[in-house]
Amino acid sequence: MIGEGGRGERRLALWLCAPATIVMIAVTGWPILYSFLLSLRRADLRFPEDQEWIGLANYATVLGNAYWWTAFGVTLLITVVSVVIELVLGMLVAVAMYRTVVGRGLVRTVVLIPYGIVTVAAAYGWKYAWTPGTGWLANLLPEGTAPLTQQGPSIAIIILAEVWKTTPFMALLLMTGLALVPEELLRAASMDGANRWQRFTKIVLPLMKPAILVALLFRTLDAFRIFDNIYVLTNGAQNTSSVSIIAYHNLIGGLNLGIGSTMSVLILISVAIIAFVFIRVFGAAAPGSEPR
Amino acid sequence: MAEIVLDGVSKRFPDGTTAVHDINLTIADREFVILVGPSGCGKSTTLNMIAGLEEITSGELRIDGERVNERAPRDRDIAMVFQSYALYPHMTVRENMAFPLTLAKMPKPEIAAKVHHTADLLDLTPLLDRKPANLSGGQRQRVAMGRAIVRDPKAFLMDEPLSNLDAKLRVQMRTSISRLQKRLGTTTVYVTHDQTEAMTLGDRIVIMQSGVVQQVGTPQDLYDHPANQFVAGFIGSPSMNFLPAEVHPDGLHTIIGTIPCGSRPRLLPREVIVGIRPELFQDTRIRHGASFTGTVDIVESMGAEKLAYFTFESGATFTGEVVARLDPKSPVREGELATIWYDPAALHIFDPTSGANLT
Amino acid sequence: MKLRWGFIDVLVVLYALIPVLWIVSLSFKDPSTITDGSLLPTKWTLNNYTGIFRNDDFIRGLINSIGIGLIATFVAMVFGTMAAYAIARLTFPGKRLLIGFSLLIAMFPQISLVTPLFQIERTLGLFNTWPGLILPYITFALPLTIYTLSAFFKEIPTELERAATMDGATPFQAFWKVIVPLAVPGMVTTAILAFIFCWNDFLFAISLTSSSAARTAPATISFFTGSSQFEDPTGSIAAAAVVITIPIVIFVLFFQRRIVAGLTSGAVKG
Numbered sequence: 001m002i003g004e005g006g007r008g009e010r011r012l013a014l015w016l017c018a019p020a021t022i023v024m025i026a027v028t029g030w031p032i033l034y035s036f037l038l039s040l041r042r043a044d045l046r047f048p049e050d051q052e053w054i055g056l057a058n059y060a061t062v063l064g065n066a067y068w069w070t071a072f073g074v075t076l077l078i079t080v081v082s083v084v085i086e087l088v089l090g091m092l093v094a095v096a097m098y099r100t101v102v103g104r105g106l107v108r109t110v111v112l113i114p115y116g117i118v119t120v121a122a123a124y125g126w127k128y129a130w131t132p133g134t135g136w137l138a139n140l141l142p143e144g145t146a147p148l149t150q151q152g153p154s155i156a157i158i159i160l161a162e163v164w165k166t167t168p169f170m171a172l173l174l175m176t177g178l179a180l181v182p183e184e185l186l187r188a189a190s191m192d193g194a195n196r197w198q199r200f201t202k203i204v205l206p207l208m209k210p211a212i213l214v215a216l217l218f219r220t221l222d223a224f225r226i227f228d229n230i231y232v233l234t235n236g237a238q239n240t241s242s243v244s245i246i247a248y249h250n251l252i253g254g255l256n257l258g259i260g261s262t263m264s265v266l267i268l269i270s271v272a273i274i275a276f277v278f279i280r281v282f283g284a285a286a287p288g289s290e291p292r
Numbered sequence: 293m294a295e296i297v298l299d300g301v302s303k304r305f306p307d308g309t310t311a312v313h314d315i316n317l318t319i320a321d322r323e324f325v326i327l328v329g330p331s332g333c334g335k336s337t338t339l340n341m342i343a344g345l346e347e348i349t350s351g352e353l354r355i356d357g358e359r360v361n362e363r364a365p366r367d368r369d370i371a372m373v374f375q376s377y378a379l380y381p382h383m384t385v386r387e388n389m390a391f392p393l394t395l396a397k398m399p400k401p402e403i404a405a406k407v408h409h410t411a412d413l414l415d416l417t418p419l420l421d422r423k424p425a426n427l428s429g430g431q432r433q434r435v436a437m438g439r440a441i442v443r444d445p446k447a448f449l450m451d452e453p454l455s456n457l458d459a460k461l462r463v464q465m466r467t468s469i470s471r472l473q474k475r476l477g478t479t480t481v482y483v484t485h486d487q488t489e490a491m492t493l494g495d496r497i498v499i500m501q502s503g504v505v506q507q508v509g510t511p512q513d514l515y516d517h518p519a520n521q522f523v524a525g526f527i528g529s530p531s532m533n534f535l536p537a538e539v540h541p542d543g544l545h546t547i548i549g550t551i552p553c554g555s556r557p558r559l560l561p562r563e564v565i566v567g568i569r570p571e572l573f574q575d576t577r578i579r580h581g582a583s584f585t586g587t588v589d590i591v592e593s594m595g596a597e598k599l600a601y602f603t604f605e606s607g608a609t610f611t612g613e614v615v616a617r618l619d620p621k622s623p624v625r626e627g628e629l630a631t632i633w634y635d636p637a638a639l640h641i642f643d644p645t646s647g648a649n650l651t
Numbered sequence: 652m653k654l655r656w657g658f659i660d661v662l663v664v665l666y667a668l669i670p671v672l673w674i675v676s677l678s679f680k681d682p683s684t685i686t687d688g689s690l691l692p693t694k695w696t697l698n699n700y701t702g703i704f705r706n707d708d709f710i711r712g713l714i715n716s717i718g719i720g721l722i723a724t725f726v727a728m729v730f731g732t733m734a735a736y737a738i739a740r741l742t743f744p745g746k747r748l749l750i751g752f753s754l755l756i757a758m759f760p761q762i763s764l765v766t767p768l769f770q771i772e773r774t775l776g777l778f779n780t781w782p783g784l785i786l787p788y789i790t791f792a793l794p795l796t797i798y799t800l801s802a803f804f805k806e807i808p809t810e811l812e813r814a815a816t817m818d819g820a821t822p823f824q825a826f827w828k829v830i831v832p833l834a835v836p837g838m839v840t841t842a843i844l845a846f847i848f849c850w851n852d853f854l855f856a857i858s859l860t861s862s863s864a865a866r867t868a869p870a871t872i873s874f875f876t877g878s879s880q881f882e883d884p885t886g887s888i889a890a891a892a893v894v895i896t897i898p899i900v901i902f903v904l905f906f907q908r909r910i911v912a913g914l915t916s917g918a919v920k921g
Binding site for chain 3: 009010012013014015016017019020021023024026027028030031032034035038092093096097099100102103105106107108109110111112113114115116117118119120121122124125126128129133134135136138139164168169172173217218221224225227228231232243244247248251252257260261263264265267268271275
Binding site: 343344345364365366370371372374375376378380381382391392395396439443449 | 808810811813814815816817818819820821824828829832833
């Protein structure tokens, strides 16, 4: 029986979904809960004897710490700036790919290369490019500047690496949105006297809004958890840590499970707030939700 | 070959809606029965229940006297032709047609023979090694038919098999389906929303609306004696004219004037709906019975006939439109007055609330 | 107008290729010229490549990457196909919940899992083992496979399964003989995307491993130092970066059209 919601169908569905659901719950559900419990404890692996329930003290420690707020600010800055640049650049690339007739296949293929490259590999490329002496980009700068040793330029390079890698993905999502705009509507708009720019802003953009919002939601959440690029480029030096980097250092470097877990929970809450804002305030359709 | 009996069959969905309500229908062996009605009337659900693609909520479905409610589609020995043809895109025409036989584990030489025989029957032989993507709409339709025929099943179920074809091809395929069914003599249940298809193809027609069977009968029967206003309006093209009427001792008062109707008024309620088929109207050849005069709004010349549209206004609130199907030589012209004659004995009278035919 | 788009196209191609060109060029530079800062090598050498392939840790990292990636992809594909088929074709309570839940995981900050997983895996003895990485990879690849595959399944008309059922197929035969052959392109695409995800991961790879027993290639590279074997790791790191990138780039170029379809189907069409 297909599409009837009968009992046999429900049982079949249950069996089909069970393995995926169980794995996902086992690997995320329990650790999240565990993480929450750990965040309420003093749990430093360097002092295994000294463990106890300390309520929200870890949260007070983290939220009262200047490094955390710097990392939070840096993460937000990187997220906002890179997503905005990606949106503009991605839109340009998307339109170019969509409108190109000659060499369309080449452009669409080449643009996938940054997506395919392992983030860490690309990050090393950027690192060496900006390393004085080694790098062709660093050599374009005035003698004696080492951009990766200063906070501002470092963040700019992190954003550059992030934008370079993820703009193609943005462009692809936006191009699919472009393809959903019926050509006939654009012709109708030209007949109604709209010029090229008006057609883009009055017809294309409004119709693409759902695609744009989904792309933004995806990219914002993805940018917020930025880790690989920063790890390779600066490893958080000169106050360039993102929240992911600082949490990682607390765990692997500091072996402080309580603080690390607290940060994990805080990051999770931030991500939830971002998603909530997108879905509720901007009305982004949650991807995968079925139109009713 | 088989007799199919629907005994009080109903379909209710889990959300509580009733798609089909209490169908009682006996489809005789070798009969060609059409299920027709507007979209959402339950005709496809009925077909799917016969197929076994949807569960029967209550009632009994019998094929050759055996209850088959609980049987899976593959155990009912029924073939189906789908609206989209549902040809397997990754298989050639030959493989498509062989698929049901392969599943039935028939020996290979026998499969080949059957496929060839069926392909011959449907002029598909030159196409056997093509994939569905390389076929025209009409060819795809024939392959879908072939896949049903090749199994030599107890019955064919067809779900709007012609609705994806263009108008000309549809008429052509209509006659070939009719001929094929007569030749094979296989019990066939055919679903359509097109009344012309229903009238031309079926031995009997089942008209459905909102999940309820309105009337079952031969095409002529439905045309001559519609059980209610819905059937009357559904069968025939252009549709029957319906005019609200007040019943008075001197006849029925309508916007086209008073229609005399002898002694009947005493038996009728105060208000009725009068139904007159457009083809009942005449303006040149016959000039007797009753008549009305009105301004012609639009004339559509169809070649073999002329359709004249009249608009009547009565008081400030009521307007009504009447269509007359006239002789092509009729002198009616748009914007001019015309007098139209009709036989008051041939009209239908319906109850305005229940829709039942009171004639 | 055509010319202007052509100009933008050239820019796009340069944008995508120059950074790649740079790292490839770096990997071919002789140690004596590695700090000359020129975009193209002035003195070519293959030593960086021969060097990393003589490095056991890197070889081990490649093996780990391939093995862990393939196993995780395979399991995610099997489970994902099952769930995606149910989502695309069946109605059942909890369907929207499942979709929502996998969406949640797709957007989940991985770092939030690293701390608890680190501790849990140490307790269970999974730390620094293949399964210890395979499990989180399956988990994060699952939303991707479920979305992409259910989008592909939804594109296959339901009438085909109904036709197969009427032709006498069991539900499994209908799935195996009709749906799967038609879904193969979609499944290949999805598998590639899932594999790219596993291959690309860095955070889990450096957090949940402590030696070359399970450390994947990207993590191994980050541990290259200028010690005895490698005076200056720049050339080796560049060569290793090229090596781990090449298979993915080849995949991507080869399946370009399908990957575009796969990347966008889950996100836009839902």
